[in-house]
Amino acid sequence: MIRIITSNFIRFVLLVFIQVFLLKNIGYYNLSVPFLYILFILLLPFETPNWLLFLLSFLIGLTVDSFYDTLGVNAAACTVLALVRVIFINLTVQRLSFEIEPEPKLGIMGFRWFFFYAIILTAVHHTILFVIEDFSFNDFKYTLIRIILSSLFTVFLMLVAEFIFYRQKER
Amino acid sequence: MRNLLIFISKYNAFFFFVFFFAMSLILVFKNNSFQRASTLNSSNLLIGQAYERYNTLQKYLRLAQVSDSLAAENARLRSQLKNSFYQNKAEERMVNDTTTLQQYTYLVAQVVNNSIHQKNNSITIDKGRSHGILPGMGVICSSGIVGIVDNVSTHYATIKSLLHQDTRISARITETQAFGSLVWGQEDYNPRIATLKDIPNHVDVKRGHHIVTSGYSALFPAGIAIGRVRDTRKKTGEISSDIKVILSTDFSTLAYVYVVKSNFSAEKQALELETEEADD
Numbered sequence: 029m030i031r032i033i034t035s036n037f038i039r040f041v042l043l044v045f046i047q048v049f050l051l052k053n054i055g056y057y058n059l060s061v062p063f064l065y066i067l068f069i070l071l072l073p074f075e076t077p078n079w080l081l082f083l084l085s086f087l088i089g090l091t092v093d094s095f096y097d098t099l100g101v102n103a104a105a106c107t108v109l110a111l112v113r114v115i116f117i118n119l120t121v122q123r124l125s126f127e128i129e130p131e132p133k134l135g136i137m138g139f140r141w142f143f144f145y146a147i148i149l150t151a152v153h154h155t156i157l158f159v160i161e162d163f164s165f166n167d168f169k170y171t172l173i174r175i176i177l178s179s180l181f182t183v184f185l186m187l188v189a190e191f192i193f194y195r196q197k198e199r
Numbered sequence: 200m201r202n203l204l205i206f207i208s209k210y211n212a213f214f215f216f217v218f219f220f221a222m223s224l225i226l227v228f229k230n231n232s233f234q235r236a237s238t239l240n241s242s243n244l245l246i247g248q249a250y251e252r253y254n255t256l257q258k259y260l261r262l263a264q265v266s267d268s269l270a271a272e273n274a275r276l277r278s279q280l281k282n283s284f285y286q287n288k289a290e291e292r293m294v295n296d297t298t299t300l301q302q303y304t305y306l307v308a309q310v311v312n313n314s315i316h317q318k319n320n321s322i323t324i325d326k327g328r329s330h331g332i333l334p335g336m337g338v339i340c341s342s343g344i345v346g347i348v349d350n351v352s353t354h355y356a357t358i359k360s361l362l363h364q365d366t367r368i369s370a371r372i373t374e375t376q377a378f379g380s381l382v383w384g385q386e387d388y389n390p391r392i393a394t395l396k397d398i399p400n401h402v403d404v405k406r407g408h409h410i411v412t413s414g415y416s417a418l419f420p421a422g423i424a425i426g427r428v429r430d431t432r433k434k435t436g437e438i439s440s441d442i443k444v445i446l447s448t449d450f451s452t453l454a455y456v457y458v459v460k461s462n463f464s465a466e467k468q469a470l471e472l473e474t475e476e477a478d479d
Contacts, residue, residue: 078211078215079211079215081215082218083219085219086219086222090226093226098231099226099230100223100224100226100227100228100230100231101227103219103223104220107220108216110212110215111212111213111216115212160234163234
């Protein structure tokens with residue numbers, strides 16, 4: 029239990045650090061902007077109670093927002109992300125099958141499941157994020173291109189990160 | 200109550216979502232001026248559109264009132280236009296020469312009403328009693344005769360047009376000096392054709408002969424053009440017959456006319472009346 033809290037805490041700090049000091053400066057002409065920090069929400073253990081999940085999502089969104097000077101935007105997107113995460117896991121994972129390994133990791137859940145999990149959640153998060161950020165449907169095509177390219181970039185970074193910390197399923 | 204709590208706890212994810220999402224949206228709108236401004240703008244836009252719709256409806260309901268006021272304004276503006284003022288200026292030319300006495304003077308008048316398609320046509324001009332026009336005066340235009348003044352008011356006069364069944368004008372054929380009286384509307388109502396009555400059959404009338412005023416009536420000076428003979432007439436056994444005349448005046452395009460004032464007509468009429476009385 030302590031181990032899980034510690035590792036998640038470290039992950040929180042590390043991801044926010046990478047996001048605000050490294051990835052904030054990376055981007056393809058503002059078209060493709062990676063938001064890797066949502067990996068923290070994706071990797072929270074299955075058993076996290078909903079209130080904690082939403083609270084942590086809100087907090088990490090707020091933290092990133094305070095560095096990005098867009099107070100509330102990332103928090104809103106992360107709240108939506110948390111809801112989609114709850115729905116997605118409810119639909120795809122049987123409760124009783126993961127007593128041993130409680131975290132939705134690539135090494136545990138398999139590439140296929142994790143890939144869809146990451147793609148769908150990232151797409152939702154980025155959609156909400158960019159729509160709230162632009163806050164108009166005037167140039168929706170541009171926003172749509174931003175959403176798609178940014179999602180691809182973020183998912184790519186997530187997969188890279190997951191492969192770096194790849195751990196084969198322990199049986 | 201218990202059921203409600205069960206419901207809330209069963210779908211707690213959704214309620215957490217609503218709570219946190221609302222919080223973050225509040226943060227967004229409280230702290231980001233762009234989003235706040237655009238929300239206010241869009242709500243203003245919405246309200247503005249609603250007001251606009253309402254105004255359109257109201258405008259439609261007030262349409263009668265608005266059109267009335269516009270018509271009143273139009274009338275007011277129209278009354279200020281130059282052509283709505285009456286031309287109270289009469290032009291009369293007179294030559295003073297002691298070797299000749301001026302018998303006729305001419306007064307320019309503008310046609311303000313005209314008709315040619317009726318049985319008895321009349322013309323209204325914009326000069327009246329105040330300009331010295333009296334009933335019975337002759338009216339001519341640049342191309343021929345027009346008619347005889349019928350009624351006169353202070354500023355207007357009506358003319359019994361040549362195209363009137365009661366109009367009779369003494370006319371003469373220039374080439375032969377034969378004279379008769381010119382009438383219109385005997386058989387047809389063509390505004391270009393009149394009839395010259397009672398020309399003796401021994402007079403040789405040819406097509407194209409000129410018809411002019413005779414000067415007998417003192418309404419018109421002698422020699423004012425009336426028209427031309429339309430057909431060379433056939434010989435018949437009668438003593439006299441009628442001649443069709445193509446009028447030189449185009450009554451359909453009449454714009455300016457001259458009213459003929461005869462300075463000696465009163466004298467002449469008085470003398471003729473005296474003679475008739477003496478004969479009786």
